[in-house]
Amino acid sequence: MIRPFGWNEFWIIVMAAQWTIALSAIAFAGGGVGGLLVALARVADHKVPRLLATGFIRLFQGTPLLMQLFLVFFGMNIFGFAVNPWIAAMIALTLHASAFLGEIWRGCIEAVPPGQREAATALGLRYINRMRYIILPQASRVAVAPTVGFLVQLIKGTSLAAIIGFVELTRQGQIINNATFSPFLVFSTVAAIYFILCWPLSLLAGRMERKFSRATTR
Template sequence: MILNLTNAQIGYLGRGALATVELSIAGAAGGAMIGLPTALMLVSGGRFARLFSRAYVHIAQGIPLPVAMFVVYFGIGLLGFDVLPVIAASVALAVNAGAYLGDIWRGAILAVPHTQWEASESLALNYAQRMLYVILPQALRIAIPPTVGFLVALIKNTSYAVVIGMAELTYSARILNNTTFEPFVIFTLAAGVYFVICFPVSRFSMRLERASHGNGKNIDQESIK
């Protein structure tokens, strides 16, 4: 049944898949740039910084992503600026991802044993050095599984960009379905493409997690010697 699709139709779906990948990368990168400072403020920021970061996390997590995309897309338009759907979707994804990643990474930082914090303080390291050389490397190993799980969900959440007319994978599949009237074929093919995009991310995270734990064991053994 897939053979009934023309090369042009398959190419159109492929361009939608490429847009999904680009949007996922933009959302993940923006979310990481927002999430790390948010996590640090939640853990050890001043009173105002903690209140601000908590408010941001609660508000961003409490607003459904499609609504956030509407707010960004039409809100910027009210200011007199024309914004492309891809820009609005990227901003909304980054703000949403930043809140979740900040919360995930906060938990990972706090999961580092308290003895490690005390040991770094005993070495007379300043705050930045303690975080950079002692706490964050250990928190990274803890944060890999939940972070990658969220990133896989983020890839699938790019489908919400259809609400503001961005031609990503789901939008492309819907347009093709309107012309071919073969919903099972089109959306099954789209589901397969989503799997092809998400599966390597999950596999890479497993390899990264094994490598990080291996490095951690080597470091522990060297420190004992």
């Protein structure tokens, strides 16, 4: 039986945003750890970690996120590891974020003037200490704006988790639409919530980018 779209349905959609936020936060945190390891491997002194990191990045940047969700969800079940949509979405989005953040941060590391790296090497600092004390503190300033920009994309990317049955904002909108048959009201609400989540972050990314641009031109 079709029911009207009212306050109760609106509130159900709003509450579903907590799962979008939770999934984004977990994927971003896990992707941050993985991305740092990937970035460090990409600029390592030895060839093997550079090749492995490059292959990882190309794999996840060269395939759609939707396919990655499918492969994790159905692939793990095929191999006997029963996972629910929440775990599958978390794993897929974390790997996805690791690849993209790793490449973003690799570019930020390489944006540090080569003289800094050469000076650290001349002082006898090993790779880990060069990165910890010299390179990463400078690269982190460059990385803030593109990292926040990627977070916006990650939040919107969580909507694809609906395809494997994870009930986040988009999936809850689909469920409410099936019950009310009010697609304009339902998906306008969903779009408005995504906008409220992403717009402040987009403004922050733009502000950080302008701030860094002014700092580098002085």
